[in-house]
Amino acid sequence: MIPFQYHRATSAQDATATAAQHPGAAFLGAGTNLVDHMKLGIASPDLLIDVSRLPLTDIDELPDGGLRIGAAVRNSDLAAHPLVRTRYPALSRALLSGASGQLRNLATTGGNLLQRTRCPYFQDVTTPCNKRTPGSGCSAIGGYVRYHAILGASQHCVATHPSDMAVAMTMLDARVVCEDVEGQRRIALTDFYRLPGDRPDLDTVLSHGQLITAVELPAPADGAHSTYRKVRDRASYAFALVSVAAELAFREGSAELASVRIALGGVAHKPWRATRAEAVLQGAPADTEVLERAAQAELADAAPLEGNEFKVEMAQRALVATLRSLTEEAQR
Numbered sequence: 001m002i003p004f005q006y007h008r009a010t011s012a013q014d015a016t017a018t019a020a021q022h023p024g025a026a027f028l029g030a031g032t033n034l035v036d037h038m039k040l041g042i043a044s045p046d047l048l049i050d051v052s053r054l055p056l057t058d059i060d061e062l063p064d065g066g067l068r069i070g071a072a073v074r075n076s077d078l079a080a081h082p083l084v085r086t087r088y089p090a091l092s093r094a095l096l097s098g099a100s101g102q103l104r105n106l107a108t109t110g111g112n113l114l115q116r117t118r119c120p121y122f123q124d125v126t127t128p129c130n131k132r133t134p135g136s137g138c139s140a141i142g143g144y145v146r147y148h149a150i151l152g153a154s155q156h157c158v159a160t161h162p163s164d165m166a167v168a169m170t171m172l173d174a175r176v177v178c179e180d181v182e183g184q185r186r187i188a189l190t191d192f193y194r195l196p197g198d199r200p201d202l203d204t205v206l207s208h209g210q211l212i213t214a215v216e217l218p219a220p221a222d223g224a225h226s227t228y229r230k231v232r233d234r235a236s237y238a239f240a241l242v243s244v245a246a247e248l249a250f251r252e253g254s255a256e257l258a259s260v261r262i263a264l265g266g267v268a269h270k271p272w273r274a275t276r277a278e279a280v281l282q283g284a285p286a287d288t289e290v291l292e293r294a295a296q297a298e299l300a301d302a303a304p305l306e307g308n309e310f311k312v313e314m315a316q317r318a319l320v321a322t323l324r325s326l327t328e329e330a331q332r
Contacts, residue, residue: 004047005046007047009053012051012054015051015054018047019049020180024046027051028051028052029051029071029110032103033114033116034111042132056071057070057077058073059077059078065087066217066218067084067088067217068216069215071212072110074105074107075099075108078095087219089228090246094167094228100237109215110215112165113169113189114203114212116131121140121143130157130196134199138156138157138200140158144307145158146307147160149269150268150308151264153268153303154196154198156196157196159200160269161265163265164265167265168245168263169189169215169217170190170245170271171262172226173218176189177214178206179211180210192206193205193271195269220247222249224247225248227245227322227329228243229243229244229318229321231318241311242266242315244263244315244318246326248326248327255286256283256284256285257286260278260282262298262323264315267315277295280294286324288324292316294323295315296316299315302315
């Protein structure tokens with residue numbers, strides 16, 4: 001038994017002030033990731049600050065038509081919310097494709113964003129892992145890499161981010177609202193996650209003691225159609241080999257795209273915003289030639305490992321199929 005202290009936070013300010021005084025503290029929400037890591041010996045906080053009872057469970061419409069989602073909103077509740085289902089179907093579908101019903105009933109929005117990689121070497125404390133123990137090496141390189149990165153990796157880490165929800169939120173230009181003893185700040189989700197570089201142990205730009213309190217989504221584009229497609233080894237309770245979150249809107253009376261937003265999952269250390277594909281598609285007709293050119297542009301710099309080369313073509317095909325499906329939906 002590894003001993004630790006427990007503190008039930010009475011407010012976000014209490015939580016962040018307590019964390020600031022304890023370098024070894026960790027925030028505890030639902031615990032669906034942290035508790036597992038404590039059992040495995042990956043994490044060993046000396047103080048757990050329970051934030052699960054803070055009033056962060058509201059989903060509110062913003063004046064601009066966007067949405068503010070409290071950090072403690074359960075994944076199941078978020079997926080089922082009427083405004084999410086009607087305005088952000090990609091987000092609802094992403095949430096429902098993740099984990100199991102039991103976990104979705106417990107897992108929170110903030111915790112989902114902060115979940116760590118499911119790389120088997122990260123979760124096995126008997127193997128070297130730079131993400132778990134910086135400088136120890138990366139066992140995945142030269143090992144089992146079916147689920148590993150083909151974009152943005154480094155010689156220090158080839159792990160992928162596991163969240164489905166975060167991929168959809170990245171596509172939707174979400175902002176993370178966080179708080180610490182110095183006050184509140186907002187971080188674009190595209191800037192929230194880090195690529196591994198030489199510090200794969202740092203998943204996000206958050207510093208110790210910063211607490212996620214909400215996520216804000218801007219209003220969808222006029223006439224937008226969005227979806228989430230997940231390619232995996234089995235139909236449920238499996239992480240993505242490749243996933244695509246996309247939103248398209250066409251110019252009125254035209255076959256040309258007025259706006260396009262795309263993010264990929266299962267391919268990088270963070271949800272991967274497909275800016276190259278977006279640049280090809282913006283203002284262009286969504287025909288097969290353009291869609292394929294956009295997918296090829298996005299994966300042009302892919303660097304697969306021996307054992308996951310198939311993911312490059314899989315990502316291209318999934319992207320084209322997703323965009324074609326949205327185009328057909330918009331034209332009906």
